[in-house]
Amino acid sequence: MRAREPRLNHHWSRIGPFLSELFPVIASQLGPTYTAIVLHGDAIQAALTSEENSFLSTMQHGSAMLQEQFADTNARSLPLASPGMLAPSFVFQLYHTHGLPLDFTRMIADEHGLSFDEASVAELMEQHKVVSRSGRISSSRAIESHEREARATLLSQLADARHARGTVFSGYERLEEPNASILAAVPFTEQQASDAGATHALVSISPCPFYARGGGQRGDAGWLELADADATAPVRVRVLDSWPETTGDLTFTVLKLHARADELALLCRGADGAQSVRAIVDRDVRDACSRNHTATHLLHAALRHVLATTRHATVMQAGSDVNERRLRFDFTLAPLAGSPAGPQCFAALSPAELRLTEAWVQRIIEQDLPVTTAIKDQATAIAEGACCLAGETYADQVRVVTVAGEATAAAAAAAASSMELCGGTHVRSTAALRPFLILKEARRRTRSLSHSARL
């Protein structure tokens, strides 16, 4: 693909994908060892062609763009470092923003009597790598050196305390827990703390109304209130996040707190189960997450419904990210039983498909259907058609979240229903999701929002 043949760039528009033609040779040589290559041969060939088409499309677009820009070397819009020399920043942008390989830019520039300083472009690329790498390192180091130490200490405290059971989650039924025991608490200071005097702590309480991050849904935020004998008002500290941690056979919810050092010291003194706190979930954050989580299930159901018709394909959830501001749904497509695998499983959704999907969800919202949960035997739930995440392991008893129409309208209910194995929080009826909008679909990731109140 990285052809250096100068005249080739004139013919990008005539080149079609050809890598899939080589696939049978690869499959015959590697197939006996890597059986999945043969098993998923059709899908691999379709993906190969799709990726190749995408690369060719970038090259065709880039070729046309550069031919036009380079055609008139006197044009003021052409960024030149000196006569005949392209500005290194321009070449870097072609690579970074438009995905054009340097070889390709060099080839077309050469045909127009232009060149560029290779060393300067290489320096810009190196600088870019260092900046993006250092950003990642500094944030992960901050977690390693302080929060990870605190986490290890907290888990050993929880293990030593020999609690008979882990955290009891009470957050499906209520958002406040007046007498939660502090099981363990460990203060720590973040490496790059911005406000002097403020610090953090990891705390575990039970019973706990905070939803621990999971199933793509963010952990609850809120507050812990602690009675202080020396003060008239209780001490109130902020809960930023909550997530599950496992030690031995037990699972605990860990809360990350942010407060003044003296407030946390008071809280940590009671970290032996003897002292209790009032735990209060931030209702605004929880409600917004619940709306977006139920909307994720409906989006999933809508995509399954629409794409079965338009593409004879079925949707497989690959992940999701639900918070108080929006939802993201990641998925892959596979051919429906009896349908051949092909490009329909890889091409982006068309504007018409997105409109149909959005309209499908909006219809369910307008019908104001109830959202119900039930604990069921896993095999029964799957047999009834509940969706689950591929590759995920589930307990024998599972929680099933269902959105369904009237039982009497059997045909309509079947079309409108969503049934998923899910531990997340949800609204009680679909009218709470109004309005629902699909913002963007790219590379099998769909971003939506089910409510605009917090935007």
Ligand SMILES: [Zn+2]
């Ligand atoms: Zn869910």
